[in-house]
Amino acid sequence: MASASNDDHVRSGFLGKTGTDDVPLDKTYYDILNVKPNASAAEIKRAYYTYSLQYHPDRTQGLDEFTRREYAERFKQISHAYSILSDPEKRTLYNRYGKDEHIMSQGPNGVSLEDFDAEEFFRFMFGGEEFVDIIGDFELAKSFKYALSELLSENEQTTDRQNQRSSHAAERAQAHEERIKTLSENLLSKLSIFTDTLSSDSSALESTQALDKFIKKIDADIPNQLQAPYGEHLLHAIGYVYSSKARFWLTKMDSQEGHLGKRLLGFGKNFQSTWKDRIHIVKETVKTVKCAVQWQQSVSRLTSAVDDESENSQLPFQHHSGHLEYSGPTPSEPTALATNKPVSSVKQKQKSSTQPIVPLTDEEKRKLEMDTTAKSMEALWRATKLEIECIQRNVCDQVLSDPACSRQIRRYRCKALSKMGDIWQQATLSN
Incomplete structure (x- = not known):
């Protein structure tokens, strides 16, 4: 009954087209997790663990600040999509009304770093319940969990952290x-x-x-x-x-x-x-x-692609055709010769320095x-x-x-x- 009243409450503030569980009104969250609208709860959970592992903040410590921010935002989207699709009631409302404010305001902002259960992740991804009696608890999961706790307690005293490690x-x-x-x-x-x-x-x-x-x-x-x-x-x-x-x-x-x-x-x-x-x-x-x-x-290739895309978006004097335009003075040929460098070399360098960075397509x-x-x-x-x-x-x-x-x-x-x-x-x- 509580679910029905909640649905009625959302309906009362919603005007427009609605979807169904088979044909959702909006597929954004499904696309974020790269699953189909009819995906089972297990498939959604597996997709969440797969992508959250890739974009987890603990995996971005060696990356530049821009990439870390982008990964953090992606991790937030993945976590929020999972928080909606993993809840049967919220998923039903989302399928019917899409990303409506009534639904968004009722759910959490996502799964936080502290909520990431490494032991459950390893157990779910490798063997599940069928292999628990054969494999037991993964030591890698405990190490991963400890690494997260280290990340979350960076500001603690050195002595305390050494005691924790021991x-x-x-x-x-x-x-x-x-x-x-x-x-x-x-x-x-x-x-x-x-x-x-x-x-x-x-x-x-x-x-x-x-x-x-x-x-x-x-x-x-x-x-x-x-x-x-x-x-x-x-x-x-x-x-x-x-x-x-x-x-x-x-x-x-x-x-x-x-x-x-x-x-x-x-x-x-x-x-x-x-x-x-x-x-x-x-x-x-x-x-x-x-x-x-x-x-x-x-990961390095992906990071480079993100960096190139960022640099390309910040280039000044970029023409819509992709070529750089500059009308200022240019060194004459004698100037180039005075530096004991071939003219062709200087021109080649000028050409390469103005070569626009071609960003990757979405695909x-x-x-x-x-x-x-x-x-x-x-x-x-x-x-x-x-x-x-x-x-x-x-x-x-x-x-x-x-x-x-x-x-x-x-x-x-x-x-x-x-x-x-x-x-x-x-x-x-x-x-």
């Missing part, structure tokens, strides 16, 4: 250990579907039946996991670590058991597995650095902004992937080297983990 480092170390412990328990719970049905004297048939049951459980979860943000990429990345670590611990146990030939063979395979994993880490690190450099270059600027956004998300994903793989290695080591259980149980865990890793690496949305 406290933050201790909290991160504790959170890291708790994260590994929690994720290890979650992984053990999943592997127990296979290991708890077997004993040291289980037959091959019983082992096969237990493994089939385990595979069915893994397969049942995959469709939902693939639909999660970056779901396919996450399954492939984590699946690789599972298979790699299972192979490492199996070969390590082989190198410690049986006759000499078996031990030597196990040692060789373990050595090969170790180096293969190290090469993988180096390759992923190089890719991450490369993406970060490409993103920085894209070119839009493409450059989209390219920068794509590169920023790629760089962020690469960094997130490195963190996830590192955490998963620690989790696997803790689960597969558990001294509290027998070697046979550890072998069962390796077998189940290897199978799950293989299945995850083969999972695709096209299936």
Whole structure:
């Protein structure tokens, strides 16, 4: 009823054409977030996080003052658009009446810097609820959140800030250990579907039946996991670590058991597995650095385009044709010769100095902004992937080297983990 009365209140002060949810009267806020009018709440949220990350004030510290102001204004527009479209009631009113004063006055001015939830952003963008039990809380999100708090407390005393940094480092170390412990328990719970049905004297048939049951459980979860943000990429990345670590611990146990030939063979395979994993880490690190450099270059191009546009708008004596006109005195040729410089050189320099700056078209600027956004998300994903793989290695080591259980149980865990890793690496949305 409250919503209806509010709608009636807006209607009473509105005259003119109205829109619908399918065909809104105004699309400004949808265009700012680059989403369609029928976009779901999840799509709007994802777009907000993507663009707010690109134009976030924390990302503009190294830019010039003009660009920082422009980015701040863009961030404000993005935040305000999200504050309207993320609220079902305000979105309905906006679709119907557009950017009407009654609606604008009822909503907040936007999402402030303090309201930006880094942890929610990472959780929403990478895996969502489907991967919470597998990934846990992102350490990158905590670092990003701490960077924001540093930005907001610039004026605090140096001693206080040093104490905060020391406290933050201790909290991160504790959170890291708790994260590994929690994720290890979650992984053990999943592997127990296979290991708890077997004993040291289980037959091959019983082992096969237990493994089939385990595979069915893994397969049942995959469709939902693939639909999660970056779901396919996450399954492939984590699946690789599972298979790699299972192979490492199996070969390590082989190198410690049986006759000499078996031990030597196990040692060789373990050595090969170790180096293969190290090469993988180096390759992923190089890719991450490369993406970060490409993103920085894209930001520089965008910044240069903005600077050129600003300089071009401030040029004096600019003719409507784009050429500069100047009727004052010009140096004669003898004057040029007196300076031991060729006449052609002087003329060329004069020509280049008066060359007008051609600003980017709206379409070119839009493409450059989209390219920068794509590169920023790629760089962020690469960094997130490195963190996830590192955490998963620690989790696997803790689960597969558990001294509290027998070697046979550890072998069962390796077998189940290897199978799950293989299945995850083969999972695709096209299936």
